[in-house]
Amino acid sequence: MYKIILAIRYLLRRRITYFAVLAVALCVFIVVVVMTVVTGLVGDFKRKSHNFVGDCVVGTESLVGFAYYEDFIKMLEQAHFVEGVSPVIKSYALVSREQTEQNAGLEIMGIDPVRHSGVTGFGKTLYHRKDDVAKAFVPAYDVNLPGCVVGIDLWLIRTGKSGYLYEDTPAEVAFVVSCFPLTAKGAPAKAGAGEVNTKTFYYSDTSHSGLAHVDSSLVYLPFEQAQWLCGMAGPDKRASAIHIKFRPNVKLQVGCERIALLWQRFKQEKAGEKQANLLDIVTVQSWKDYRRASIAAMEKEQTMMTVMFGLVGITTVFVVLVVFYMIVSHKSKDIGILKSIGVSNANIIQLFSGFAILVGLLGSGVGAFAGWLFLLKINRIEDLLFEHFGFQLWDRTIYAIGDIPNQVELKVLAVIIASAIAACLAGAVLPSWRAAKLEPVETLQVSQL
């Protein structure tokens, strides 16, 4: 009991301990804020990636695609763990705005909007047809024209944090999409006969996925039209990928493994078919693996931040060590007194360790509270800074970020607080051990007072 009482009294009455508490509080504050923002950004990016892809993708990067996809879809639709499937055509095309000189090489994605919305978050990314996804490719100004959905950054300009200047109704604009159709063997399908397939589509909506690359380079087209453009239509139709959504209770890893088994079985069934060779280059990937290149970069940044702030933590350990060393030096007389009344070395270590835990608890409590308060107001603070000084943490005309993530994750907070307390304990170990080793006779000598 005396250890608790003395630890509390040392904490309250030694002004130098306030510096240790302050160091811990500052460290926790910084780490909570940075980790919350970075974790929020990474989490947001993953969520958007998941929405864009669905749970699993069976597909190929080849522009030729793979055949017999409809047979595999039938197999998938019979699987009890699959909720929805969506075949997709992916390729590159030259997209020109009609009656202008503007053109760009963009990615095209052929989808059935209803099926694709059942598997991914496509429907929610639309602006005009959000509530009627079936009409995603139906321009409001003429329902008989073939429509296209363009990535929002291809059409609208970001105005800053408030988002985009949406139009009330879609503008009547035509895009000419030209694609090199390929045969099943990868040769130009129209060699010597104009070589490209060209079709005009009319702007019907924008898609805002929140993924910068997708929103700035992707044009969605109706599935059959895209299939024709890429040379994948015909008797042996081909597709680039099948996006799959699992039922809610199916774990991602388990679901993907089941799909892989189904695919192996399917491949064996089709082994003797004419275009069976195209099935060899098809892979089964979870959405995380499918988007690995992008997610890995974000996670790498997150890891780097964690390491950097780990180094900040080490600085805190050093500050606490110095403070404790000074406190122990000042308290050598107390240690001698305690030993003279029978207090053991272990109890001396416990006393100063308890003191360290109190410093850690108080410091991390103050830091976590200040961090939470700051995060609660971080977007308001950024707005004020932008209004008065034109400062933005991330320029919203460049970065696809809305509000700064400010949801403190309890798990992250618990890890930070536990680390701060552990850091204090680590900083107190050496001085505590030194305190325990002090000879009471030496500390109680008149010359030591």
Added chain:
Amino acid sequence: MSKDNFILRAEELYKSYRMGAAEVRVLKGVDLAVKKGEFVAVVGASGSGKSTLLHILGGLDKPDKGVVRFEGQDLRRLSSGQLNRFRNKKVGFVFQFYHLLDELNVLENVFLPAMASKGVIGWLVCRRWAKKRARSLLGQLGLDERANHKPYQLSGGERQRVAIGRALMNEPKLLLADEPTGNLDSATGNGILEVLEKLNSTGQTIIMVTHDERIAQRAGRIITLADGKMTHKSIRA
């Protein structure tokens, strides 16, 4: 328990310290025997080894050679845990500079040895008794009104009486006082000696170290320490 009524026996105690390259031999074969209820004063010049002897007798320090037996128990054979319990239960120290904990008030300083010997639950069980005993001791020492004061709010004499209260908290069989009046004026020091005499009259065994012959005269027996050895013993008439 010793059969010969001696509470403490020290035989052939040697102790030396290293000061830089030189070795300072402080005790050179000290023998001492103290009976239950005795009031023994150890006198000697500064640096004669009085305090070192007291620390060795109280288990705060270890001799290089020699034996200290408390109630027949050889202190060398005690484990560190047993030695801690010995210092907590069997002996009470009173120092020249009081050595009170500044963070605790007077009452807390007095019951500190009782609290130190208990865990949280043990303390919760016995705290009423401990506080009652501490208040009783403060009453006997004339410090009833000072229970909630901090050590820095007390005079030197009051602080030393608090230190005596703390030393007596666990009812030790032996009280070891190291220059208890060395930091006090004559009148105040006299008051402290009266307290010690009163304790001794109730059966408390006391060993007091002092450099002042006049103060030593208040003890029942005087032992003189010079050049690390016992040179003279006298018994008060």
